[in-house]
Amino acid sequence: MGGLYFEDVEVGDSYTAGPYRVTKSEIIRFAQQYDPVPEKIDEEAAARSIFGGLTACGPHTFSIYILLTSQLQPRLHFLGGLGWDELRMPNAVYPDDELDLDLIVLEKRESRSKSDRGILRLRIILRNQRRETGA
């Protein structure tokens, strides 16, 4: 099984994935299921919203970020996520945006309770094709 384990990763290492192209139909389909407010599923309502058009809902952007972390090359083996701090989405994601991901290792320490694993603190940035940060 390829990919990187805790012991293979050093502070300062960085990895990238993407781009992922977000389509209008995916934006609408996702929002219909998980954020079914008019401005996320209807183009006319979206045009009148503060975003001026259809934009991906927050969990959709978050989902794309997770998808891209699963596409890092080489693969990083995660057992699970302990949490997220300072999750920010300063720029909306519009149809046909292309998102890529940068992951930087800020900190690593071995688990105090379980000797077969460790904990990484990561900085993860999504950017669109205009190089604006998305999350």
Added chain:
Amino acid sequence: MGGLYFEDVEVGDSYTAGPYRVTKSEIIRFAQQYDPVPEKIDEEAAARSIFGGLTACGPHTFSIYILLTSQLQPRLHFLGGLGWDELRMPNAVYPDDELDLDLIVLEKRESRSKSDRGILRLRIILRNQRRETGA
């Protein structure tokens, strides 16, 4: 248009939504699209994972939380989310779990730059049918 606006909400107010029942097929379908690692999409691989079975991926849990915020009664009118701090998922979400949401208003202030809106700081808790906090 019903629902609550900024001026209708006070610090200390709380709102609830749910329950939302999470099915196995929804867990697998979501992960196939956004977190396609073996332990999220395959029952045998999941049984060998640290969770001991299929569990909803992080963005799926996040999506259910957003869905429940859109189902609060009365509805709260949000223009957008500025961000999330301390997003934690201390307990896994398993098939047939039923999640409900508690939202508490911690702080409110008017926007400095835009007089027609304000900013709320919220504490939002997802709980399953065993009353464990999910996010």
